Amino acid sequence: xxQSITLETAKEVINAAEDAxxxxxxxMVITVVNSEGNLVAQQxxxxxxxxxxxxxxxxxxxxxxLDMPTHELAKATQPGESLWGLQTTDDNQLVVxxxxxxxxxDGEIVGAIGVSGGAVEQDRxxxxxxxxxxxxxx
Numbered sequence: 171x172x173q174s175i176t177l178e179t180a181k182e183v184i185n186a187a188e189d190a191x192x193x194x195x196x197x198m199v200i201t202v203v204n205s206e207g208n209l210v211a212q213q214x215x216x217x218x219x220x221x222x223x224x225x226x227x228x229x230x231x232x233x234x235x236l237d238m239p240t241h242e243l244a245k246a247t248q249p250g251e252s253l254w255g256l257q258t259t260d261d262n263q264l265v266v267x268x269x270x271x272x273x274x275x276d277g278e279i280v281g282a283i284g285v286s287g288g289a290v291e292q293d294r295x296x297x298x299x300x301x302x303x304x305x306x307x308x
Contacts, residue, residue: 175281186303198287222286229270229284241268269293
């Protein structure tokens with residue numbers, strides 16, 4: 171049976187990411203999903219963009235569904251590349267820019283984090299803080 175991230179762990183991951191967002195003074199929406207891309211927890215910081223609610227969830231879903239960080243899809247989904255149009259599939263849930271990362275324990279993806287609310291580099295920085303916190307728990 172595939173392990174799945176617990177709610178308690180998801181909250182700790184979100185808290186670490188929120189601390190990173192606060193440190194750069196950028197409100198974010200932070201989402202954690204299980205290995206199948208289903209929502210475990212989501213938090214919208216005060217004044218975070220409403221659109222970031224679905225974007226962060228879709229980033230987390232994409233990372234879980236495709237077993238990779240979302241920024242790794244950016245080049246392959248450009249016009250003329252092998253995955254051009256990928257973001258229009260799977261009910262438009264796939265995100266092909268940075269801010270989503272799988273959460274891996276003992277070589278298995280047990281969940282994913284998605285962050286939205288800033289520039290892509292800011293989203294990645296905040297999500298990476300969540301990944302680092304997760305890895306520090308194991």
